[in-house]
Structures are given as structure tokens and as C-alpha cells.
Amino acid sequence: MQPVNIGLLGLGTVGAGVVDLLSRNRSEITRRAGRDIRVTRAAVRNPDSPRDCDTTGIDIGTDCHAIVNDPDIDVVLELIGGEHEARDLVMAAIASGKHVVTANKHLIALHGNEIFAAADAAGVVVSFEAAVAGGIPIIKAIRESLAANHIEWVAGIINGTGNFILSQMMFEGVSFEEALADAQRRGFAEADPTFDVEGIDAAHKLAIIGSIAFGIPLSFDRIYTQGIRGIASDDIEYAAELGYRIKHLGIARRQETGVELRVHPTLVSEKALLASVEGEKNAIMVYGDAVGPTVYYGSGAGAGPTASSVVADLIDTVRMMSVDPKGRVPHLAFQPDQITHEPILTEPDFECGHYFRVQVADQIGVMAEITRALAEQQIGIEAILQKDPPTAEDDARVMIVTKPARERRLMKVLDHIRSLPYTREGLVHMRVAQFED
Amino acid sequence: MQPVNIGLLGLGTVGAGVVDLLSRNRSEITRRAGRDIRVTRAAVRNPDSPRDCDTTGIDIGTDCHAIVNDPDIDVVLELIGGEHEARDLVMAAIASGKHVVTANKHLIALHGNEIFAAADAAGVVVSFEAAVAGGIPIIKAIRESLAANHIEWVAGIINGTGNFILSQMMFEGVSFEEALADAQRRGFAEADPTFDVEGIDAAHKLAIIGSIAFGIPLSFDRIYTQGIRGIASDDIEYAAELGYRIKHLGIARRQETGVELRVHPTLVSEKALLASVEGEKNAIMVYGDAVGPTVYYGSGAGAGPTASSVVADLIDTVRMMSVDPKGRVPHLAFQPDQITHEPILTEPDFECGHYFRVQVADQIGVMAEITRALAEQQIGIEAILQKDPPTAEDDARVMIVTKPARERRLMKVLDHIRSLPYTREGLVHMRVAQFED
Known part of the structure; x- marks a missing residue:
């Protein structure tokens, strides 16, 4: 089978990692993919900068759009990062009927909806495994x-x-x-x-x-x-x-x-x-x-792990290049016409355990008042710790971990605690996650 | 798109889990797969046995071969387990041009080479995610x-x-x-x-x-x-x-x-x-x-986790049903003509750390002799522990963890230790794995 030609946009740390990995594991990758995968063109800011990889056989220039529009390029690999230029290049690659692989989380998070709609309409695939958690699939x-x-x-x-x-x-x-x-x-x-x-x-x-x-x-x-x-x-x-x-x-x-x-x-x-x-x-x-x-x-980062995910996407893309688009894995896991618009909740509706630390005057009845306030909001207590603060001898620090509770209720408790006459400035609040391993 | 009809062989714990999962998450699964997936026929030993799932709409019989040869069945799901009957049914399903999903590790480990060769020749896919580590992909x-x-x-x-x-x-x-x-x-x-x-x-x-x-x-x-x-x-x-x-x-x-x-x-x-x-x-x-x-x-086991992997395979299969076989993921990761025959090493060539426990008479020079024997075989020591045994007051128990070493060398050391006059019966040996997280 014909080799697949990759056009690379950006040859920094990750780009060099991809070129290096494709060359180092070429025979194993070809054994898996069924076709040779090679980077034939790359666009960079400064073609004379030193590179962390062997660039033999790669035509290096500065014009990203020339690569995106090159009919000999089968897949565009976007590794320039950032938002606007990357978006324009990816949209242009899709418009010229090319599959795209990217490691750009910023791009996908902000422009993914538009990009995937264009890709689905054009019958091409945009892959982005490396955009989340580097080498973890x-x-x-x-x-x-x-x-x-x-x-x-x-x-x-x-x-x-x-x-x-x-x-x-x-x-x-x-x-x-x-x-x-x-x-x-x-x-x-x-x-x-x-x-x-x-x-x-x-x-x-x-x-x-x-x-x-x-x-x-x-x-x-x-x-x-x-x-x-x-x-x-x-x-x-x-x-x-x-x-x-x-x-x-x-x-x-x-x-x-x-x-x-x-x-x-x-x-x-x-x-x-x-x-x-x-x-x-x-x-x-x-x-x-x-x-x-x-x-x-x-x-989750680094040249090798990120390149591992990028090249996995290239291999998937190569395997899919002969495939009816309807048979592919949908970009957002669900078929494009099956995306729903569920409400996205805001802080008051979050539900989890809570940790808070409050410094108070060390006097009788303080702990009773705090725990009463929690009980009034029907918030259970998981653990309590009381310590002397590093300075301020007459104060006490109280640290409480609660059972899962709607954040709206917890905020009422914290507001109440802040309003008490013996409470010092600087209440600290963090959320607690309970996981079932 | 037309629904995909699954023919189920075996309706035990995992089979019932699959039927239940397909029904419970039907709408989400269809949203992902792009087509409805339904079990239309099942073959079981005893059709009158109670089932752990709602079998409404499933034609339940006893003849596995009737399902394998039914032209209305698109995918055969083999969940009867065991070796020989499962092999014959899977081979028959492949011969009749059907894709197969199985959770049967025993079958794949022993007959996978033959099964995958037949599947590649017939242009169908045999999927087996659930065969290893249950729900872990x-x-x-x-x-x-x-x-x-x-x-x-x-x-x-x-x-x-x-x-x-x-x-x-x-x-x-x-x-x-x-x-x-x-x-x-x-x-x-x-x-x-x-x-x-x-x-x-x-x-x-x-x-x-x-x-x-x-x-x-x-x-x-x-x-x-x-x-x-x-x-x-x-x-x-x-x-x-x-x-x-x-x-x-x-x-x-x-x-x-x-x-x-x-x-x-x-x-x-x-x-x-x-x-x-x-x-x-x-x-x-x-x-x-x-x-x-x-x-x-x-x-790694259980009805839910195993069904999770089985149904993922069904969804993959549905997505691939329109696909050129050359574009698919190869069964054994590498293209069929690219499988190599590397030597498989035996114990003497294994290389890892070792733990051994030996009980010896508690006398001067014993530890020196043991550590000398290790040094002679160029085996480094990672940790040593000496304890009194629960009984036998005049004895000592020595536990040693070595650095990675070829097993052949360690065996020489253990043979030597066993041959010493003050060594008791019952030397225990286990291997140690050093992992870089």
C-alpha cells in the first residue's frame, strides 16, 4: 500500500517527538498500521532553528497554508498550539478534505463544536487523543x-x-x-x-x-x-x-x-x-x-507521551482512510445529531463533601454553635480536628470535613460562622471528593 | 439505519448482564453507535431455567448452530465459555460470514491463531475485549x-x-x-x-x-x-x-x-x-x-463489567460493519502477515529480583556464606531480614531480596544454600518485580 504523507504544522518539542517516534518505531508502526506513515512536509516559524529530531526527508518551510492545501498531503498534524491561527488552519484543512490530528486542548475546548461540525460535513476525521492527559488514552x-x-x-x-x-x-x-x-x-x-x-x-x-x-x-x-x-x-x-x-x-x-x-x-x-x-x-x-x-x-505531558497519543491517532486515521464516515467513531462519542443540551449546574447546586478551616476565639460554646449550624442545614460531619494556631494563643483552629451536601446549604453555614462575634478573618473552604475505588 | 440483530450463545451471568445493559442503556448506546443493537435470538441449555434479565422479544431455543446459520443474525455473541464447543461455533459463525464477539479467554488463548486466520480470510471481525481483565479496556x-x-x-x-x-x-x-x-x-x-x-x-x-x-x-x-x-x-x-x-x-x-x-x-x-x-x-x-x-x-470480572466490554465490542462491530476489512484494527494489533515468531524464554533466562527465605542453624558464618554465594554469582542484595522462627529456638530464618538477576545464577546460589550442612528443609523462593511508576 502507498505510504501516508503527513503535513506537520509546528516542529517544537512535541513535533520533534512525533518525528523521532515515527522514525524510531517505523517498522513496528507499519506492522500495526498496514501502511508506512511519514512526515513529508513541515511548517515552522524559523526554518534555521535547531531541531530535537532528525529532519532528513522532511521539506521544511514557513507556510502552513501551503501544507494544508498540498494535494500530496493526506493528513494534517496541527502542533502549533494556541487558539486563533490553529483554528483557521484546521478549518482550512477540513475544507480541503484532509483528516486532522491535533494535540491542542485549547483549540478543541473553545472551537471543537464548530470544528467537528465542519469535519462531519466534509467527511473527514479530527482526532485529539493527545489533547487530554498526554499519553493516557x-x-x-x-x-x-x-x-x-x-x-x-x-x-x-x-x-x-x-x-x-x-x-x-x-x-x-x-x-x-x-x-x-x-x-x-x-x-x-x-x-x-x-x-x-x-x-x-x-x-x-x-x-x-x-x-x-x-x-x-x-x-x-x-x-x-x-x-x-x-x-x-x-x-x-x-x-x-x-x-x-x-x-x-x-x-x-x-x-x-x-x-x-x-x-x-x-x-x-x-x-x-x-x-x-x-x-x-x-x-x-x-x-x-x-x-x-x-x-x-x-x-500527562512531555514529548514522548504526547507523541505516543498523536501517533496512535495517526495510525487510527490511516486505518480509517478507506472507511465510510458513517462507520467511524463519532468525534464526541455520540452521533452528531444525538448531542443533547443538558443543564450545566453552578456552584450552589454542586454536591460533595466539604472541608473548612476557621479560626475562632477559644471559648465555651463555639464548637456547639458551629455543629448546630451544620445540623440546621442537615449537613453531616465526617471528621473534626481542633488545633492551637501557630500564633494567637487565645484562639483555636477548627477543621471540619462534612459528608456530601449541596453547596448552597454549606454556604449558609459558612456565612453564619463568619458572622459570629468570635470568628476571625480568613475562613478556608475546599471541596472533598469521595470515590469508590 | 436498520437495527443490528445479535444472536446470543449462552444466557448465564454475563449473557444476562449483556441483555440487561443493552436494554437499560438502549438510548445512550444507540446515540453512540448510530444504530439500535438488539438481541433477537438466544440459545441456552435449558430454556425453562429462570434468567437474571428480561427476555421479552428474545427467541430462546437450544440450538446454537441454528443461530450461527440464521441469515437474520448480523453478529454472533459467544458466551457459553469452555473450549471445544465454543471453537466449533465461532468457526461456523465465521464460515457463515458473521462477525463474532466473545468473552472467552480460554478459547482465544488456545485457538485464537486459527480463529483469527479464518476471520481475516472471511473478512469478518472477532472481538474479545472482555476476555482479559473484564471491564478494563x-x-x-x-x-x-x-x-x-x-x-x-x-x-x-x-x-x-x-x-x-x-x-x-x-x-x-x-x-x-x-x-x-x-x-x-x-x-x-x-x-x-x-x-x-x-x-x-x-x-x-x-x-x-x-x-x-x-x-x-x-x-x-x-x-x-x-x-x-x-x-x-x-x-x-x-x-x-x-x-x-x-x-x-x-x-x-x-x-x-x-x-x-x-x-x-x-x-x-x-x-x-x-x-x-x-x-x-x-x-x-x-x-x-x-x-x-x-x-x-x-x-476484572462480574456481570456488569464484563457486559461493559462485550457491548463496547458490539458497538465497535456495528460501526465497522460497513468498513473495508483492510481498514480495521488487526486482531492481534499487528497486520496478519506481520506476526513474528520471537523466542519465548524459559525460567533460567528470566531476569528479575528474587526473594528467598531459608531456615538455618543459628551459628557463626552462615550469613557470610549465603552472601558470599550471592556475590560469587554477581547478584546484588536489596534487603536482608533475619528472624527467629516460630519454633526451633536454635535456628534462624533469613529472608533476602536481591537486585535483578538472571534466574540461572540465582538457582545456583539456592542449590548451594540447600546443600549446606546447617540448612533446613523448605527453602521458599519468589520473584520480585521492580516497576517504575
């Missing part, structure tokens, strides 16, 4: 392997930078700022870490996960997003004493009335599998009504 | 998601019964016999537990994993297989003191000279993810050269 797992299930929830550590920072705070006892600086030194965090530490990168990925799990349109702008900046080492310690680890999770969860899509720091029981995922690793837990809990673990 | 992960990788090794807890027994021995402090009886009471183990406790069930699964990981023919009869019968509670305790858990693993691993395919009790560092997989759960770790380590966790 979570898109295929949810979209194909769990296709028989009513997915109840998905919860994942889907930002390696954030997880690395939290692991360092836990095990090295460093502050958030020190851990972030360490992550930047090691190349796990960008110079501008906003996307990672504010939860935006995780929200991009969660938009994709939520869509394929529930058959809803990509809904990035409806995601509740909270980052890890400002998590105190104290809370990491107290959580540990209570039997929990603080993880930054993306959670997509069904309720009767709609779906929760939320990204925030979360307390996870130290016995749960997700609690033991350390450093820059990712893990995603998916709960289907038939299969029960399943977990997928691996490297 | 490990076949698709290795065959499709990691297709860009040179797979270095796969190691998995792939027999839930065995893992349950080992967990009970660890946490309840019971003996092997007591834990087995408990597993039987709870329905995790068959009345005749031979396949589970002797490692045969795990070897069936490992044959399939090894084949799709390395592109070699199914090689069940070449697998080194050791069960969990006879593991002493003492060794579970000592292993724990040394920082290890004993797990029953299936391991497929490349060496320069060939591949290791082995099933045996294995010490795993308590820090490794696989160590924390408890009870009847399964987990498989796959190490690819590009992606690094990945882990897949979930329920």
Missing part, C-alpha cells in the same frame, strides 16, 4: 471502551504542573511559591504559569472529557474553575492528619437536574488510588454504571 | 492507543480470585485455605478453583496480552505458570516488613534474545501502584518506550 477509553455505559462521573488529575506543585508542598514542606519556582526550574511549568495554576488548562481538558462522557456540546465557558494558587501548607498538613490529600481535580458529574463541570483543589481520601498519584503524573477515574470504577494512569 | 489500550510504542513490558493483576485471596491473607491474617473458602462463599471462586489458584486463568489472559503487545502468535503452552496455592502467611508478613506486597502477576517482558511470558506470585514494592490494588480488582501496567508507564484499573 482517556479519549478512546471513554468514547469507545466505555460506550455501553451511562457515565456517572469522571474525576481526574489532569494538570501535571499543579500536581507536581502539590506533591512538593506535601513532601518537601515548601510553600506554593517555592514549589512553583521549582516546577519552573525543572521545565514542568511555563514562565507564565497562569494556565496551569489558575486551572484553565485543566478546564480545557475537562470541557472535552465532559462532552464525550455525557454527549453534550463542548462547554468550556460554563466550567467552574478554581486554581491552586493560595493553598496553604497548613491545610495540606491538616488534611493529612484528617486522612486526606489535597489534589487539583477536574470533575464532571451527573446530577438528576444536569451536569457538574468543575475544576478546583479537592480533598481526596488517602486510601483512594487518586491520592497516590504524585509529581507530574496524571490519572483519571471514570465511573460507568455497568463497569463501575476504572482508573487510567500515566504521563 | 486493556485490549484496545494496547492494540490501538499504544500502537506507536515499542512495548517493553506488561505486568498485571489479571485474576481477581487470586488477588482477593492474597488480600484476605494480608489483611485478615487468614491462611490460604481459609481465604479460598471465603472467596468461594462470596462467589469470587468456583467450586473447582483450579483455573484460578493454579494460574491457568491468568495464563490464558497473559497469552492474549503477550501476543498483542509483541506481535507474536498466541503462545499459551509456552507460558511459565505458577499459582498461589501454598503461599505461606509468614512470607506475606516478612514481605511486608521488607516493604513489599505479594501479588499474583502475569508478566510479558522483552529481552534482547526473546520474550518472557510468566505467571507467578511476585513481590511488589508497597509504593508501586499495583501494590495497592486490593480484593477482586484487576490492574495492568504497560510500559511503552514513548509513553512510559501507564496503568489501567477496574473490575
Whole structure:
């Protein structure tokens, strides 16, 4: 069979990883795919920059549109990242009848609805396994392997930078700022870490996960997003004493009335599998009504793991190039005319356990007042810890983990506690996730 | 589009789970697959037996061959289990041009080579995700998601019964016999537990994993297989003191000279993810050269999880029914003419860490002699533990964990230790797996 010609847009870390992997494992990949897959053209900003791969046989230029329109190119591989230019190029590739593979979560989360509609109309496939959790095949797992299930929830550590920072705070006892600086030194965090530490990168990925799990349109702008900046080492310690680890999770969860899509720091029981995922690793837990809990673990970033998913998509694309579009796996797991528009719930309707820490004057009746307020809102208590604060001798710190409760009710309790005369400033609140492994 | 008609062979626990799942999640499944999937005929031993599912609309009879030859049946679902009858029915279904889905590991491990050759010749697909690790999508992960990788090794807890027994021995402090009886009471183990406790069930699964990981023919009869019968509670305790858990693993691993395919009790560092997989759960770790380590966790058995994988295969089959066979995922991950015949190594060539326990007379020079014997074979020591035995006051028990070593060399050391005048009967040896999470 004829080789398949790939046109590569962007030859940075991931692009070089793909070229290197296709060359290193060429014979095994061809043995699996049935056809040789080769990168014949690439477009880059500066053709004279040094590359992390052998570019022999690749025609390197600067014009992305020339590649997108080249009739000899069978599949366009978009690895330039970012939003607008990538969108225009992918739409142009689709318009010229080419299949597309991309690792761009930002692009898919924001423009996926438009892109998939165009691809379905043009009879081409846009693949994006590498856009979520790097080398972990979570898109295929949810979209194909769990296709028989009513997915109840998905919860994942889907930002390696954030997880690395939290692991360092836990095990090295460093502050958030020190851990972030360490992550930047090691190349796990960008110079501008906003996307990672504010939860935006995780929200991009969660938009994709939520869509394929529930058959809803990509809904990035409806995601509740909270980052890890400002998590105190104290809370990491107290959580540990209570039997929990603080993880930054993306959670997509069904309720009767709609779906929760939320990204925030979360307390996870130290016995749960997700609690033991350390450093820059990712893990995603998916709960289907038939299969029960399943977990997928691996490297969420880096040239090799990302290239692994990109090339898997290329192999799938090659296998599908002869296929009637109706027979393909739908882009968003459900057939395009079967996407539904379920309500996406906001914070007051979230339902989960809660952790809060409040500093109060150490006097009789305080704990009674706090627990009474919880009881009044019918919120059960899972664990209570009381400690002397590092300073302020006459104060006490109270840490409480509640049983699952509607967030609206918990907020009433916290408002009440804040209003009490003996309550100090700076109440800390985090959500708790209870998982059934 | 026309509904797809499934002919079901066998309506036991898994069969009822499939019928129930197809009915319960009908609308979501149709939204994903693009066509309605319905079981229209089933063949059972006794049509009057009560069923665990609503069989309305299913024509239930006793003649499997009538279903296999029914022109109105699009896909045959083989769930009768066992070897010979299942083989004949699957081969007949292929001969009549029907796609097949099966959960039968025994069948695939022993007759897969013949079955896949016939299916490729007939242009039909035989799917078997449920044959390995129940609801965990490990076949698709290795065959499709990691297709860009040179797979270095796969190691998995792939027999839930065995893992349950080992967990009970660890946490309840019971003996092997007591834990087995408990597993039987709870329905995790068959009345005749031979396949589970002797490692045969795990070897069936490992044959399939090894084949799709390395592109070699199914090689069940070449697998080194050791069960969990006879593991002493003492060794579970000592292993724990040394920082290890004993797990029953299936391991497929490349060496320069060939591949290791082995099933045996294995010490795993308590820090490794696989160590924390408890009870009847399964987990498989796959190490690819590009992606690094990945882990897949979930329920390895039961009606719901197995039905989840069976119905995923049905959905894949429905999507592929319009597809050119050349474009499909190859049965054994590699194209049929690209299967190679690598040497399969035997025990002396296995390379891993080792644990051994030996009871000796407590006299000067014994430890020196044992460690000298290891050094002479160039085997490094990872950890040493010495204990008084429960009885025999003048004896000592020595437990050693070695660094990875060729098994041939370790056997020489053990033979030497056995031959020493102060060595008692009953030296215990187990292998250790070192994983990079």
C-alpha cells in the first residue's frame, strides 16, 4: 500500500517527538498500521532553528497554508498550539478534505463544536487523543471502551504542573511559591504559569472529557474553575492528619437536574488510588454504571507521551482512510445529531463533601454553635480536628470535613460562622471528593 | 439505519448482564453507535431455567448452530465459555460470514491463531475485549492507543480470585485455605478453583496480552505458570516488613534474545501502584518506550463489567460493519502477515529480583556464606531480614531480596544454600518485580 504523507504544522518539542517516534518505531508502526506513515512536509516559524529530531526527508518551510492545501498531503498534524491561527488552519484543512490530528486542548475546548461540525460535513476525521492527559488514552477509553455505559462521573488529575506543585508542598514542606519556582526550574511549568495554576488548562481538558462522557456540546465557558494558587501548607498538613490529600481535580458529574463541570483543589481520601498519584503524573477515574470504577494512569505531558497519543491517532486515521464516515467513531462519542443540551449546574447546586478551616476565639460554646449550624442545614460531619494556631494563643483552629451536601446549604453555614462575634478573618473552604475505588 | 440483530450463545451471568445493559442503556448506546443493537435470538441449555434479565422479544431455543446459520443474525455473541464447543461455533459463525464477539479467554488463548486466520480470510471481525481483565479496556489500550510504542513490558493483576485471596491473607491474617473458602462463599471462586489458584486463568489472559503487545502468535503452552496455592502467611508478613506486597502477576517482558511470558506470585514494592490494588480488582501496567508507564484499573470480572466490554465490542462491530476489512484494527494489533515468531524464554533466562527465605542453624558464618554465594554469582542484595522462627529456638530464618538477576545464577546460589550442612528443609523462593511508576 502507498505510504501516508503527513503535513506537520509546528516542529517544537512535541513535533520533534512525533518525528523521532515515527522514525524510531517505523517498522513496528507499519506492522500495526498496514501502511508506512511519514512526515513529508513541515511548517515552522524559523526554518534555521535547531531541531530535537532528525529532519532528513522532511521539506521544511514557513507556510502552513501551503501544507494544508498540498494535494500530496493526506493528513494534517496541527502542533502549533494556541487558539486563533490553529483554528483557521484546521478549518482550512477540513475544507480541503484532509483528516486532522491535533494535540491542542485549547483549540478543541473553545472551537471543537464548530470544528467537528465542519469535519462531519466534509467527511473527514479530527482526532485529539493527545489533547487530554498526554499519553493516557482517556479519549478512546471513554468514547469507545466505555460506550455501553451511562457515565456517572469522571474525576481526574489532569494538570501535571499543579500536581507536581502539590506533591512538593506535601513532601518537601515548601510553600506554593517555592514549589512553583521549582516546577519552573525543572521545565514542568511555563514562565507564565497562569494556565496551569489558575486551572484553565485543566478546564480545557475537562470541557472535552465532559462532552464525550455525557454527549453534550463542548462547554468550556460554563466550567467552574478554581486554581491552586493560595493553598496553604497548613491545610495540606491538616488534611493529612484528617486522612486526606489535597489534589487539583477536574470533575464532571451527573446530577438528576444536569451536569457538574468543575475544576478546583479537592480533598481526596488517602486510601483512594487518586491520592497516590504524585509529581507530574496524571490519572483519571471514570465511573460507568455497568463497569463501575476504572482508573487510567500515566504521563500527562512531555514529548514522548504526547507523541505516543498523536501517533496512535495517526495510525487510527490511516486505518480509517478507506472507511465510510458513517462507520467511524463519532468525534464526541455520540452521533452528531444525538448531542443533547443538558443543564450545566453552578456552584450552589454542586454536591460533595466539604472541608473548612476557621479560626475562632477559644471559648465555651463555639464548637456547639458551629455543629448546630451544620445540623440546621442537615449537613453531616465526617471528621473534626481542633488545633492551637501557630500564633494567637487565645484562639483555636477548627477543621471540619462534612459528608456530601449541596453547596448552597454549606454556604449558609459558612456565612453564619463568619458572622459570629468570635470568628476571625480568613475562613478556608475546599471541596472533598469521595470515590469508590 | 436498520437495527443490528445479535444472536446470543449462552444466557448465564454475563449473557444476562449483556441483555440487561443493552436494554437499560438502549438510548445512550444507540446515540453512540448510530444504530439500535438488539438481541433477537438466544440459545441456552435449558430454556425453562429462570434468567437474571428480561427476555421479552428474545427467541430462546437450544440450538446454537441454528443461530450461527440464521441469515437474520448480523453478529454472533459467544458466551457459553469452555473450549471445544465454543471453537466449533465461532468457526461456523465465521464460515457463515458473521462477525463474532466473545468473552472467552480460554478459547482465544488456545485457538485464537486459527480463529483469527479464518476471520481475516472471511473478512469478518472477532472481538474479545472482555476476555482479559473484564471491564478494563486493556485490549484496545494496547492494540490501538499504544500502537506507536515499542512495548517493553506488561505486568498485571489479571485474576481477581487470586488477588482477593492474597488480600484476605494480608489483611485478615487468614491462611490460604481459609481465604479460598471465603472467596468461594462470596462467589469470587468456583467450586473447582483450579483455573484460578493454579494460574491457568491468568495464563490464558497473559497469552492474549503477550501476543498483542509483541506481535507474536498466541503462545499459551509456552507460558511459565505458577499459582498461589501454598503461599505461606509468614512470607506475606516478612514481605511486608521488607516493604513489599505479594501479588499474583502475569508478566510479558522483552529481552534482547526473546520474550518472557510468566505467571507467578511476585513481590511488589508497597509504593508501586499495583501494590495497592486490593480484593477482586484487576490492574495492568504497560510500559511503552514513548509513553512510559501507564496503568489501567477496574473490575476484572462480574456481570456488569464484563457486559461493559462485550457491548463496547458490539458497538465497535456495528460501526465497522460497513468498513473495508483492510481498514480495521488487526486482531492481534499487528497486520496478519506481520506476526513474528520471537523466542519465548524459559525460567533460567528470566531476569528479575528474587526473594528467598531459608531456615538455618543459628551459628557463626552462615550469613557470610549465603552472601558470599550471592556475590560469587554477581547478584546484588536489596534487603536482608533475619528472624527467629516460630519454633526451633536454635535456628534462624533469613529472608533476602536481591537486585535483578538472571534466574540461572540465582538457582545456583539456592542449590548451594540447600546443600549446606546447617540448612533446613523448605527453602521458599519468589520473584520480585521492580516497576517504575
